[in-house]
Amino acid sequence: MSFTRARSYHHGDLRAELLQRAEATLRESGVDGLSLRQLARDIGVSHAAPTRHFRDKQALLDAIAVAGFERLGDSFENLTSTGSFTEPMRAMARTYLRFATDNAELLALMFARRYSPVAGDAMSRAVDRAFATPIALIAAAQDRGEIIPGDPRRIALTAVAALQGLATFLGSGLVVAEDADAWLDETVAHLMLGLRPR
Amino acid sequence: MSFTRARSYHHGDLRAELLQRAEATLRESGVDGLSLRQLARDIGVSHAAPTRHFRDKQALLDAIAVAGFERLGDSFENLTSTGSFTEPMRAMARTYLRFATDNAELLALMFARRYSPVAGDAMSRAVDRAFATPIALIAAAQDRGEIIPGDPRRIALTAVAALQGLATFLGSGLVVAEDADAWLDETVAHLMLGLRPR
DNA sequence: ACCTGAACACCGTTCAAGT
DNA sequence: ACCTGAACACCGTTCAAGT
Numbered sequence: 563m564s565f566t567r568a569r570s571y572h573h574g575d576l577r578a579e580l581l582q583r584a585e586a587t588l589r590e591s592g593v594d595g596l597s598l599r600q601l602a603r604d605i606g607v608s609h610a611a612p613t614r615h616f617r618d619k620q621a622l623l624d625a626i627a628v629a630g631f632e633r634l635g636d637s638f639e640n641l642t643s644t645g646s647f648t649e650p651m652r653a654m655a656r657t658y659l660r661f662a663t664d665n666a667e668l669l670a671l672m673f674a675r676r677y678s679p680v681a682g683d684a685m686s687r688a689v690d691r692a693f694a695t696p697i698a699l700i701a702a703a704q705d706r707g708e709i710i711p712g713d714p715r716r717i718a719l720t721a722v723a724a725l726q727g728l729a730t731f732l733g734s735g736l737v738v739a740e741d742a743d744a745w746l747d748e749t750v751a752h753l754m755l756g757l758r759p760r
Numbered sequence: 761m762s763f764t765r766a767r768s769y770h771h772g773d774l775r776a777e778l779l780q781r782a783e784a785t786l787r788e789s790g791v792d793g794l795s796l797r798q799l800a801r802d803i804g805v806s807h808a809a810p811t812r813h814f815r816d817k818q819a820l821l822d823a824i825a826v827a828g829f830e831r832l833g834d835s836f837e838n839l840t841s842t843g844s845f846t847e848p849m850r851a852m853a854r855t856y857l858r859f860a861t862d863n864a865e866l867l868a869l870m871f872a873r874r875y876s877p878v879a880g881d882a883m884s885r886a887v888d889r890a891f892a893t894p895i896a897l898i899a900a901a902q903d904r905g906e907i908i909p910g911d912p913r914r915i916a917l918t919a920v921a922a923l924q925g926l927a928t929f930l931g932s933g934l935v936v937a938e939d940a941d942a943w944l945d946e947t948v949a950h951l952m953l954g955l956r957p958r
Numbered sequence: 959a960c961c962t963g964a965a966c967a968c969c970g971t972t973c974a975a976g977t
Numbered sequence: 978a979c980c981t982g983a984a985c986a987c988c989g990t991t992c993a994a995g996t
Binding site: 758 | 957
């Protein structure tokens, strides 16, 4: 059955397979290498079939971005906020930067600010969940007096922004990839201790 | 003369006009709205003419990115490193974030990590120049003992990375654009003083 | 409800030929 | 040296028609 399913008239789970295949193509060939027609050809379906599941190409890209934020949220899941704050903070930073370097094309898509208005709902849910762990981390450290007071969301997002920028610089080659770990440590140290001498 | 020049067989300065027009289109319609054929139509030249000046579309995008880094370098030019360090630092941050928000599509292109190998030379010259001012700013502050010791390039790039990440979050809507100034101040304060209580 | 095939209006790139 | 026009192999999107 499952052998012939791909050749039957109705595919069965075309939406899921389109998404999965699109993510693979994105990783291998970048956004520019992603075409709806090629995708349909790869799966063995007519070029017009994807329209049923994604109204246009942007809708597919939006769905990939949502899946990306969900995966980012998953990768934060086993972070703990116990112990001295520096360690959870460094673990979060490593997780984010690892996701960023392992999924460079995907990350660019996630922050490409091209979402269709329609995508907003599922998108913002996934985004909120992805950043929930860093925010909770900051809040827990504040309770222990290890972090200055202030809105934990704002503090968390400025911290993650520093990592996001570092990921961008790494991706562009402005910072050489081999030194990524050293840059990561330095970024965390600067964030925690500041640039002004103590 | 200049009225008929655009209609004569030889254009005269097609390369410069292609670049200028492309930057305008990029600003108005984004990268996705940028097509060589449309560009040629806008200028009033055959669709194959651009090939003489840019071997392919990527070469044009590279040239736009180089021009972007040059403009970024220009906008840093009148920053001074005198006075208490906090003020030059905030001025630099404002300049970068302003450039980022005023040229969102361009900035994305500048860090799109798709440079053709050929572009590397002019590109790295423009990049080096663009970041020279922030690096000099850090070095001067170190001399006055207002900044911790360490490689000024590394310190400057981690600082600019924090701004770059903030610009990305602003562009994606993760941080609302109206609060940009407040986020900027908070980012600079965190960078200078750190997140750990003093 | 889901998919196909043809049609339409676009692309980027190449290359002989024109000026 | 620079530009044109035709040709080629692609796109995304739409829509009647098929299952």
